[in-house]
Amino acid sequence: METRALGDTGQESTVLTFGSIALNWLEQAGANQLVELVLDHGVNHFDVAPTYGDAELKLGPKLRQYREEVFLGCKTQEREYEGAARKIDRSLNRLGIDTIDLYQIHGLEYEEELDTITADGGALDAIREAKDDGKIDHIGLTSHGDPELILDAIDRIDDLETVMFPLNPVVAGKDGDEYDYEAVLERCEAEGIGTLGIKAFAKGSWPPTDELAEADRPYANWYEPVDTPEGIRERFDFAAAQGLDTVVSPGDPKLVAMVLDAASRSEGMDEARQRALIEEARHDDSPVPEQLHH
Amino acid sequence: MDGVPETVTAALADRQVEGQVCLEAGAGVGNTTAGLLAAGAKRVYAVTNDADHAATVRERVGDGNADRLVVIEADLRATPLGTGSVDLVTAHGLCNVLPPADLDAVAAELARVAKPGGRLVVDDYAVPPTDGAVNRLFALENAAARVVDGRPALTFYPVAVLAAVFADHGWTVEHRKTLLDPVPWTEAHLDAHADVVRGYADELPDVIGEPLAAIAADLVSAIGSERTGTMYSLAFRLVDV
Numbered sequence: 428m429e430t431r432a433l434g435d436t437g438q439e440s441t442v443l444t445f446g447s448i449a450l451n452w453l454e455q456a457g458a459n460q461l462v463e464l465v466l467d468h469g470v471n472h473f474d475v476a477p478t479y480g481d482a483e484l485k486l487g488p489k490l491r492q493y494r495e496e497v498f499l500g501c502k503t504q505e506r507e508y509e510g511a512a513r514k515i516d517r518s519l520n521r522l523g524i525d526t527i528d529l530y531q532i533h534g535l536e537y538e539e540e541l542d543t544i545t546a547d548g549g550a551l552d553a554i555r556e557a558k559d560d561g562k563i564d565h566i567g568l569t570s571h572g573d574p575e576l577i578l579d580a581i582d583r584i585d586d587l588e589t590v591m592f593p594l595n596p597v598v599a600g601k602d603g604d605e606y607d608y609e610a611v612l613e614r615c616e617a618e619g620i621g622t623l624g625i626k627a628f629a630k631g632s633w634p635p636t637d638e639l640a641e642a643d644r645p646y647a648n649w650y651e652p653v654d655t656p657e658g659i660r661e662r663f664d665f666a667a668a669q670g671l672d673t674v675v676s677p678g679d680p681k682l683v684a685m686v687l688d689a690a691s692r693s694e695g696m697d698e699a700r701q702r703a704l705i706e707e708a709r710h711d712d713s714p715v716p717e718q719l720h721h
Numbered sequence: 722m723d724g725v726p727e728t729v730t731a732a733l734a735d736r737q738v739e740g741q742v743c744l745e746a747g748a749g750v751g752n753t754t755a756g757l758l759a760a761g762a763k764r765v766y767a768v769t770n771d772a773d774h775a776a777t778v779r780e781r782v783g784d785g786n787a788d789r790l791v792v793i794e795a796d797l798r799a800t801p802l803g804t805g806s807v808d809l810v811t812a813h814g815l816c817n818v819l820p821p822a823d824l825d826a827v828a829a830e831l832a833r834v835a836k837p838g839g840r841l842v843v844d845d846y847a848v849p850p851t852d853g854a855v856n857r858l859f860a861l862e863n864a865a866a867r868v869v870d871g872r873p874a875l876t877f878y879p880v881a882v883l884a885a886v887f888a889d890h891g892w893t894v895e896h897r898k899t900l901l902d903p904v905p906w907t908e909a910h911l912d913a914h915a916d917v918v919r920g921y922a923d924e925l926p927d928v929i930g931e932p933l934a935a936i937a938a939d940l941v942s943a944i945g946s947e948r949t950g951t952m953y954s955l956a957f958r959l960v961d962v
Contacts, residue, residue: 600727602724602725697899697902698731699899699900699901699902699951700902700903702727702728702731702900702901703901703902703903703904703905703948704905705727706726706727706728706901706905707905707907707946707948709724709726709727710905710907710909710910718749718750718752718913719749719814719818719910719913719914719917720749720813720814720817720846720910721726721728721814721900721901721904721905721910721952
């Protein structure tokens, strides 16, 4: 599988990162098998979080077995020192390892959170302290909703080394600053910050719960995913062609094998096809009156 | 600027737009006009022969662009624009709705209004592959148009044909680019084409018009959506002939 430099971290990550939340839905034996399958495809970058149910615990055995082969990202939603320090130790314990390669401030949504995180006594103090103690190697950030906030975070966190954000043809086709992840990609490229793409396989929101109860959804994802080999290959190739360093696999284990296959066989995507996907998605939710042509 | 399609952005990407006097020939809903204004055009003449489209363009991009946007309702074979007055002409998705008999006159008029050394961008569809299901809808649209107007509604020109027609009026191809491959004909696009058929059907006696409209509706639901064919962009420069 193709590898790309993860910004200036020194890590060469496979273009697919394994979203280990998929392990949460499996028994331990199945989780072990899935990790073996992922490693068989050459994937060397895993991502996990303490909020993903039992994913840390289920990843632990195989992670310890193959620790040297895996670059591990983990996350915290804590915003203050005490909580973040506690979560780092808790994740290390649950994973059963000594060092997390990339520790990410998770799900940044509001400017005030950034204030808290970067203030004295904020989560960053704990993360930097853990870095000094050798518990983590690199510092990252994830945000699902606001490219401008990511740019602010890059301005305000000098030692930020990676960012994780959504990117797919639906997002790429929307106008307005709230969807301008292209600006984030450009900024990261210029500053040597690694980029991880999420929601690459999102088709759309689930129907309202009065139409489809949460318990009746066929996939564990927070969104309705594309789920055909062709659709998955297309979405992977699109995301990988946007300039991301690596694309995170979807959270449902039923989709992972298809995604591994797509990433292993990827041959890139030319611009005319990328535009075709964006145009197709754009017309699903167009603010402009419809007309005959594209 | 809301809703500038990727096709427009890609076609304009390597063209000088900032500070230029531009003409969108066949403005439609103003997609390219929006792209030209967003890219810093000094002035944009949005020319269309359709009053509804003219109103749509004004409504969509008129706010805040009063000093840069001029929407003109005119026939593209004879516009009120001055000779040699435009730096950059765009014809995005225009030629496929021009009957062959009109194409040459439009190419001549665009050459007349362009400054010497002026630029032209023509974006259009290659002839769709014969196995494309959308062809059935396009054929129906053309059949209806011929019955009502005596001319086709849609003509897909091979890239070499368009290049040759424009070359006759001094337009030299600078480069060619593929904008879409494949072309995503979404349900919304197919509906728009079915609307054209319904428009023609309304002008025919019910005994012909009603089944025509019904066939169009059936085709849209049978096709659903389809990815087929390509959309290309030709960039020209005006040279003396």
